[in-house]
Amino acid sequence: MATQRLTKHNRAMLASALKLVNQISADALIILLEGASDWQRMAEIGQEHEFDKPFIVAVDSVEDLDGAAEAGLKPLALNKAKAPLLERLQHALLEAAADELIKPNDEVVALYGGFTAGRLDSISHLKLDERMRRLSSRDLQSLESSVPLKTLKVVVDLAVQIGVEGREGKPVGALFVVGDTRNVLKHASDSGVDPFRGYNKKSRNLLDKKVQEDAKEISQLDGAFLITADGTIERSRQMLEVLHEDLNMSKGLGSRHWAAAAITRRTKAIAIVVSQSTGTVRLYQNGFLKMQIEPMDKGIKWQEISFKPPSSGGED
Numbered sequence: 001m002a003t004q005r006l007t008k009h010n011r012a013m014l015a016s017a018l019k020l021v022n023q024i025s026a027d028a029l030i031i032l033l034e035g036a037s038d039w040q041r042m043a044e045i046g047q048e049h050e051f052d053k054p055f056i057v058a059v060d061s062v063e064d065l066d067g068a069a070e071a072g073l074k075p076l077a078l079n080k081a082k083a084p085l086l087e088r089l090q091h092a093l094l095e096a097a098a099d100e101l102i103k104p105n106d107e108v109v110a111l112y113g114g115f116t117a118g119r120l121d122s123i124s125h126l127k128l129d130e131r132m133r134r135l136s137s138r139d140l141q142s143l144e145s146s147v148p149l150k151t152l153k154v155v156v157d158l159a160v161q162i163g164v165e166g167r168e169g170k171p172v173g174a175l176f177v178v179g180d181t182r183n184v185l186k187h188a189s190d191s192g193v194d195p196f197r198g199y200n201k202k203s204r205n206l207l208d209k210k211v212q213e214d215a216k217e218i219s220q221l222d223g224a225f226l227i228t229a230d231g232t233i234e235r236s237r238q239m240l241e242v243l244h245e246d247l248n249m250s251k252g253l254g255s256r257h258w259a260a261a262a263i264t265r266r267t268k269a270i271a272i273v274v275s276q277s278t279g280t281v282r283l284y285q286n287g288f289l290k291m292q293i294e295p296m297d298k299g300i301k302w303q304e305i306s307f308k309p310p311s312s313g314g315e316d
Ligand SMILES: Nc1ncnc2c1ncn2[C@@H]1O[C@H](COP(=O)(O)OP(=O)(O)OP(=O)(O)O)[C@@H](O)[C@H]1O
Pocket: 173, 174, 175, 221, 222, 223, 224, 238, 239, 240, 241, 252, 253, 254, 255, 256, 257, 258, 259, 274, 275, 276, 277, 278
C-alpha cells in the first residue's frame, strides 16, 4: 500500500489550496496523492477553513482510499500509477466529472506534487470547459436503456482503452453488443472458437479487471462480444447477421459499424464499436449513432453527437 504523509509542508500547501478555492469562489478542490494519507486530519483542515465544496482526493489504488469517504472526502481511484503527471491530472478531472463531483464550466483548484516525490508542491487553478460534458455519465444515462449505467461505463471505458492502446503496438478494433442478449443471439453465430465458453459467469464478468485484460487480448480476433446487462461476456467471436437496409450511416464506415448499428435496430441492445483504423469509439442504439469518442493523444475526449433522425437517403 502506498502512502503520502501529511507533513507540515503538505498541510501548509493544503491550507493554501483551500484558501484559494474560497477566495476565488472555485467549485471544488482536487488533490492528487501518491497513496493513502491521514484522511481524517485532511478533513479537519477542511473544516478549519469552513470548506463546504467537493473535497476530492485522488490516488491510484482503491485500497489506498480506505476511510476517505467516511472522513467526508470524495475519493477517486485513478489506476494510472505509471502515467505522467498531466495525464493523471486530466484523468482525475475526467473521473470526477464522470462521477458528477464537478460540472462543465466549473473552476477547480488542483493540489499535487509536480517536482519532488512525497511533496505537494504545486497548485493549479483550472477552468473546465464544455468538453467535460462529454464525460458525464448523464450522457450514458440519457440513453434510457435497461442496461445498468455501471455496465455501460465499463464497456465504454474498455472500448476507449482498446482504441487508444491497440495490442502489441498494432491498432485493434472491437465490437461489444450489450444487453438484450437473448434476442441478439438469434442473429449471431460463431466466427471461431470462443475462448470464454465453458467458464463460469464470474470469470466472464467485465466488471473484473482481469476479464477486461482477457477481452483486450481476444479483441484481436474476428467477431463481436455479446455482453449481458450485468456485464457477463455471454459469447465472444460472434458474427452478426442482420439486415442493413433501413440504416443511414456515414460514408467510410465498414461492415463492423454497419453490423453494430443494425443489431441495435433489431434488438434493444446497445452496440459499442472501436474502429481499428482510427481508434474512434461509437455507440449505437435503435440503429442510430448516439455517442462518439475520439482518442486524443494519450488522453480521451468524449464528444457527444447531437441526435439527428435520418432523412431519406441522407447520412447520420
Ligand atoms: N457482421 C459482423 N459481425 C461481427 N463482426 C464483424 C462483422 N463484420 C465485420 N466484423 C469485424 O470487423 C472487422 C473489420 O471489418 P471492416 O474493416 O469491414 O469494419 P469497419 O467498420 O471498417 O471497422 P474498422 O474501422 O475497424 O476497420 C472484421 O475483421 C470482423 O472482425
